Amino acid sequence: MSSELASVELFTGAGGLAMGTARAGFAHRAVFEWNGDACETLRNNVPVMPFMCDWEIVEGDVRAVDFRRFRRSIDLVAAGAPCQPFSLGGKHKAYDDTRNMFPEVFRAAREVLPRAVIVENVKGLMRTSFRPYFDYIISALEDPELCAKANEDWKDHALRLERARDRTTANRVKYRVHHQLLNAADFGLPQRRERVFVVALREDVGIEWPGLSPTHSEDALLFDKWVSGDYWQEHDVAKPRTPSRLQSRVDKLWAQGRPMFTERWRTVRDALRDLPEPKDGIEHASILNHVGNRGAKSYPGHTGSPLDEPAKTLKAGDHGVPGGENMLRYPTGRVRYFTVREAARLQGFPDEYRFSGAWTECLRQLGNAVPVDLAKVVAESVHTILCKDVSKRLRVVA
Numbered sequence: 349m350s351s352e353l354a355s356v357e358l359f360t361g362a363g364g365l366a367m368g369t370a371r372a373g374f375a376h377r378a379v380f381e382w383n384g385d386a387c388e389t390l391r392n393n394v395p396v397m398p399f400m401c402d403w404e405i406v407e408g409d410v411r412a413v414d415f416r417r418f419r420r421s422i423d424l425v426a427a428g429a430p431c432q433p434f435s436l437g438g439k440h441k442a443y444d445d446t447r448n449m450f451p452e453v454f455r456a457a458r459e460v461l462p463r464a465v466i467v468e469n470v471k472g473l474m475r476t477s478f479r480p481y482f483d484y485i486i487s488a489l490e491d492p493e494l495c496a497k498a499n500e501d502w503k504d505h506a507l508r509l510e511r512a513r514d515r516t517t518a519n520r521v522k523y524r525v526h527h528q529l530l531n532a533a534d535f536g537l538p539q540r541r542e543r544v545f546v547v548a549l550r551e552d553v554g555i556e557w558p559g560l561s562p563t564h565s566e567d568a569l570l571f572d573k574w575v576s577g578d579y580w581q582e583h584d585v586a587k588p589r590t591p592s593r594l595q596s597r598v599d600k601l602w603a604q605g606r607p608m609f610t611e612r613w614r615t616v617r618d619a620l621r622d623l624p625e626p627k628d629g630i631e632h633a634s635i636l637n638h639v640g641n642r643g644a645k646s647y648p649g650h651t652g653s654p655l656d657e658p659a660k661t662l663k664a665g666d667h668g669v670p671g672g673e674n675m676l677r678y679p680t681g682r683v684r685y686f687t688v689r690e691a692a693r694l695q696g697f698p699d700e701y702r703f704s705g706a707w708t709e710c711l712r713q714l715g716n717a718v719p720v721d722l723a724k725v726v727a728e729s730v731h732t733i734l735c736k737d738v739s740k741r742l743r744v745v746a
Contacts, residue, residue: 368723
């Protein structure tokens with residue numbers, strides 16, 4: 349379409365960020381991913397996802413990629429950089445972790461010089477102990493052509509970037525960089541999932557990224573559940589007693605009325621309402637990746653996601669098993685694992701999207717994915733900015 353803009357993506361995984369940016373109007377020239385199962389997932393979906401037919405799916409180490417072939421032809425570089433180095437549940441090695449791929453994001457920006465960059469990562473990246481490195485990420489994206497020297501420590505590079513920040517440098521391309529912590533539930537996903545998005549716009553674009561305002565709210569859900577009762581009526585379920593821990597908030601909502609400008613948070617029940625109960629070890633005849641798995645147990649810190657709330661954050665897990673929170677908890681207290689299809693719905697993937705690999709690998713792909721609809725709303729905001737002045741499209745400063 350005429351408003352389609354060109355893009356490439358690093359660390360694509362199962363394709364959540366890539367699908368979201370494609371739905372926002374970006375046409376991927378190439379996507380890069382090292383995990384074989386994730387690449388198989390991408391390849392298997394090309395025949396059923398028309399917007400994927402022109403993607404060059406590159407399997408391998410992104411550190412071996414020469415991005416200069418995309419120079420002067422790309423509007424957006426997107427990257428869901430590996431989150432494990434900065435995850436609250438990880439080993440907390442951050443910039444010392446061999447999986448830290450932010451330097452490759454900086455290199456891609458430097459070699460391509462796109463009009464925009466979108467980077468997604470975990471909330472843990474912004475915590476106090478990692479904040480100096482987060483500030484460095486911002487600085488490095490602001491001035492990607494002032495790259496780190498061979499064997500230069502990131503702290504020394506950060507100092508050079510700081511000293512050069514206010515200098516006039518007509519020979520280097522610079523970016524205006526913004527960031528925002530977003531919760532997927534606030535944008536219609538049936539999952540509480542907080543992620544930080546970094547958006548860099550090349551200075552010649554001339555427009556600041558305004559950030560995003562939530563479209564959905566917890567208060568609207570509480571009103572529909574405990575004041576109007578519409579939620580329970582919609583699902584043909586008898587309204588339970590209002591939980592005592594919520595009574596004061598519900599009393600305020602009685603007095604104030606339903607929030608006018610937001611839809612309600614979506615719940616697990618909303619997302620899974622038309623899916624049949626899975627059978628352990630038996631793949632559903634007509635629903636992809638919908639097979640039950642035994643062994644789910646509730647224990648302190650891993651109690652599953654309540655049916656009538658947004659799901660807790662899906663986890664990639666460790667040691668070959670999915671995260672303990674990748675379970676559904678019924679009002680009776682019974683728990684079971686989400687099927688791959690159910691987890692895919694919580695992340696916004698369409699039902700015709702097939703995941704490849706063993707159950708644990710599929711759950712890992714989904715636990716690492718960017719929610720499709722959240723990626724879409726971020727990418728749409730960037731797409732709108734880049735389309736403001738068509739005459740600037742793909743104009744790259746030499």
